[in-house]
Amino acid sequence: MKKFLSLAVVAILGLSAANAGDIIVSSGPADKSFIKMGNNLVSAVGTPNIKNIQSNGSNENIENLILGKANVGFVFADSYKLKLAQDPRAEKLKVVGVLNKGCLYTVVKDGGKIDDDGDLETAGVKVDPGIKGAGATTTWDYLGNFDKDFKKPEIVNIGGGDPASLNALLFGTVDAVLSMQTPSTENTLVKDVLADKQLKFLPITDGDFTDKLADGRPIYTKEKITISKGKWSDDKLETICTDVLVLANDTLAAEDFRLLSAILYRNKAAIIGSTK
Secondary structure, three states, rough: OOOOOOHHHHHHOOOOOOOOOOOEEEEEOOOOHHHHHHHHHHHHHEEEEEEEOOOHHHHHHHHHHHHOOEEEEEHHHHHHHHHHOOEEEEEEHHEEEEEEEEEEEEEEEOOOOOHHHHHHOOOOOOEOOOOOEEEEEEEEHHHHHOOOHHHOOOOOOOOOOOHHHHHHHHHOOOOEEEEEEEOOOOOOHHHHHHOOEEEEEEEOHHHHHEEEEOOEEOOOOOEEEEEEEOOOOEEEEEEEEEEEEEEOOOOHHHHHHHHHHHHHHOHHHHOOOOOO
8 A cells, every 4th residue: 555745744834735726747658657657646645636747748838748748757867867958957856756666678589680779770670769758769769879879760750659569569560679778677668578479578788878978977776676576586787767746837736745745755656666
């Protein structure tokens, strides 16, 4: 059962959600981690002035914040960092909270063109990093900045881990599917891939991805995430991860900013949800 900071405690802190303006949370696609985290945040706040809206993911959430379509959004740190470099309007966004990690899931067909992450650097392969607005599109762009050979494959934007993209992978329309998600064995993508013997997750091991950027800081860390639990040992996937941020624009009332900051800080595990 999820346990959240009670509204009584919020009241003691001097935070008044009931009298504040509307809070519109831009999260993610159905069945992916951000939409679930957005729903958990709505439950944690527990007042009628907050609602969670679907989006294509991290990049669209930033756009929704900049354009005023939402005032809170779940964002991968790489998407935020890239937007800061491209659009001065992103400088007005503020970090409300830091949650967990978002990690790159790369799916390929067993026996297909791609055997290891080096094959992602070759011409003649087709990669689906998701539709416009999805976080993995930014991740793929960053990989090309670290190693220009990652610009050789053809990009085909289908779904980035949804059934349409997995069907395209099985049929041969694409050779790899990318999706940025918070690690969990309960992720729909993890369940779909493990249930299909023709598909497998591709480890990402290239050391270039954790190189420092121009500001002297790395954007990704190497992690080994659990994709299935075993009786004696777990199956792990080596990949790259970045922070999951909750951002807000300047239309979010000051009292709501303090409310969300407190809830995100004290209820992090419940908002993240299952990481089994």
